[in-house]
Amino acid sequence: MSLLEVNHIKKVYKTRFGGNEVTALKDVHFSVEEGEFVAIMGESGSGKTTLLNIMAALDVPSGGSVLVDGKDFSKLKDKERTMFRRENLGFIFQDFNLLDNFSLEDNILLPLVLEGKNYDEMESRMIPIVENLEIRDIVKKYPYEVSGGQKQRAAIARALITNPRILLADEPTGALDSKASTNLLSQLRKINKKGQTILMVTHSNVAASYADRVMFIKDGEVFHQLYKGAMTKNEMLDKICDSVTVLMRGGDDSE
């Protein structure tokens, strides 16, 4: 059994007055194994954010189901879904989503505080994570005092502190310069090597080249998949670029 199974997900949005229907996801079907690093690529409007929101239990699919460890959480009630999310999923966002009135440490500890853990336990859990991410020296600082890359690493620490089954990343390098992006991606790679399952949504080819597997989404469907296998990162990047070109050509019938 796979860690995450996405079964024929469909998502239809209705406009407010019930007039037009917009299909964001037609039929998405795939699974993710334990310890995998999967990237989902697609243009804006391809439905990748909708997909991520559904996998993150922030949104409910119109059809199909999402199973984590064989458990379908799209059927759960609001509160239980939040609890499920809190216990099983970790998130990183493009704009970090750190609370600017808390120090990095407090931001990282927030999920544990919500669980009601005591401070000593929280700290012992945090230290290896922040050491790994090389931000131990700056945890007492506030978000506005550190760089974007450091903010994003703090966000990763916050996501990891609950020991989530899956780490969901939504354009994690979107707001970073190339140096910080490379740094961050190797951090993610490092975490993945230690056994953390990662699912990353991105439209950066470079970012996707760090993944074991890249899925391309177009018009609400999984259009194509690439496995890294034994390829080097650069070979993988070439492949991705080719696929993206094909993806873009296929959409343009005007010629």
Added chain:
Amino acid sequence: MTVNNKLLIRLIKNSMAKSRHTRIPFVIVSILTMMTFYIISSMAFSDFFIKDEKEVFYGAGHIISILMIGSIIIAIIAAVIILYANAFIMRDKRREIGLYGILGLTKKNINLMLLYESSFYLIISLAFSIIAGTFLNKLMVMVLYKLTNQQPVEGMVYSTKSVIMTCILATVIYGIALIYNICSIQLSKPVELLRSNKAGEKEPKIKFLILIIGLISLIAGYYIAINCENTIDSLFFFFLAVFLVVLATYCLFTAGSIAILKWIKNNKKLYYKTNNFIGVGNLMYRMKHNAVGLASICVLSTAVIILISSVFSLSALGKRSIENRCPKDIIFRYTTENEESGKKFENAVKQLKGLDIKDIETRALWSSEWGFYEGDEIGYFRYLSDDDRYNMSVWRNVYIILEDSYNKFAKEPIKLKKDEVGVIDSQKNKYTHLTCGNNTYKAMGDLEYKTLSLFRDSTMDLFTSVYIVVPDKKTAISLLKNDPSIPENLKSSMQYISSFNLKERMSEDEISQIKALLSSLCDNDDYSIIIKQEDTQFFISLYGGVLFVGIFLAIIFLMVTVLIIYYKQMSEGYQDKSRYEIMKKVGLTEKEVKSSINRQVMIMFFMPIIAAGIHTVVASSIIRLFLGMILYVDAFTFNITIFSSIAVFALVYCLVYRITSRQYYEIVNR
């Protein structure tokens, strides 16, 4: 390239429509404060109170002074609140103006827009307030006439002078606001304006100096308020205490709240609890931004409560206060050596024609001023030296009454032994002996205070009085004269208080006839005539004026409080919105978010009103003494009005908060 006016006006229209939830309250407050100023000032200038430089009725001059003071206070409040609201709106508008800058409007265009907008509000405020005010003026005069027991009169109330004054006041306030707006834009670049909401900010630091100033001034203010013991002191200290407590409120709300939150934060066990964690972090920033607003709410609430309770005390106790001042319709006080003057008075009064006179009586006493110094034991007095004439806590008015004349009026007569005197003071202290100068007497305190207080003019109630009943004239003289420090020329003549009642109201002529007769009886200038009918009218005018202006001020203060709460809720809503969105993403359930919001909102809600309640309770005694200037205030009734005012105000406050909270939740959950 010039941008044409039409475009500018359209932009203004759009922005006004978009932010109507901040502009409409602003305009309403602006209209109401201006209207109140206009109404009160035009009443002050109208000829319903002073006509051709003469009072229309007895005491009307005082009403005018009260109205004048009231209108000055309202003008100040109007300036403060309009500038406050303007600053709030401006903060809201920075982004929008930044956008205009990027779209290509020049600073000149933007200034022109600000000018148009300000003028628009100014004209609307003035038009509404003057039109509505002119209709309300007459009604208000009638209300005030009713409050002062006057017959209603015909005629419109309109005063060009006060229209002009209102226009000038409004224009000046709006002018200052406009200058502020233009300056605040001139200083920043468009990109900064666009970004102005987003800059990260430092965690507030504890400002120890301010915290210490706050603590000290709070303790000092409270100490003064609690330890003030008489009306004269209260006159000096009331405003000092108010100043200290207001200062303390601002200091403690800003520095104290942050110090407490920091303390919690440094205590890891306490801080990393689910409930405290989010609350402390958010409250710290809330307090940083809103402490001044909260302190203002607290101060204004205290002002409203005090105004309401004073106003109610006036209307509840006013009548009794007049009765207390004038137990009889005519009271004639004079000093003479002639011991037969009582008889002379009675005979003279009986000659008065056309008046139905009854209850004639004459009381006699000696009076003197003694000093009671701190450290001396009770019963030990010294003659008051000239140096101590300004020291109100030392000053004692001493009244010496013969046993015979006391017994004449007392319900239960007393019999004093040899070398014994009866002593009682207005603080109801018990005396076992009495010493003044070289004489010591045994003392008994079993006297009727009320009977004694009728022996004199009770308007001097501001000081502590000591009543001494002596067995004979010799004892009285030796008490008065036997201190070596007493000046040689001190008179030992008796004061007489003769009084009588009348069955009917007197006409003005009759009043002057009585005045003439009574003054002809005296052989010196040391006399006074109190005519209850005049006094009553005087005090009714005074109370009516204070009541009227007090109610207006209470309403204005309340309105200002409501506006500040409303704006505070809105600005907090915008600040908190993004915070709660992130928390939801990180894993807070909807319920947790709601309960966390509720907790914080409740803390922010209760803090100012609880502080206001404490301030009022602490201040109640000094306020009572302060009111003692114009009113006989009994503690019981006054405390009831204080507590019921707090209750009523808390109720209104809750209501307002509920309504404005809706705006907050709407913003946060949008």
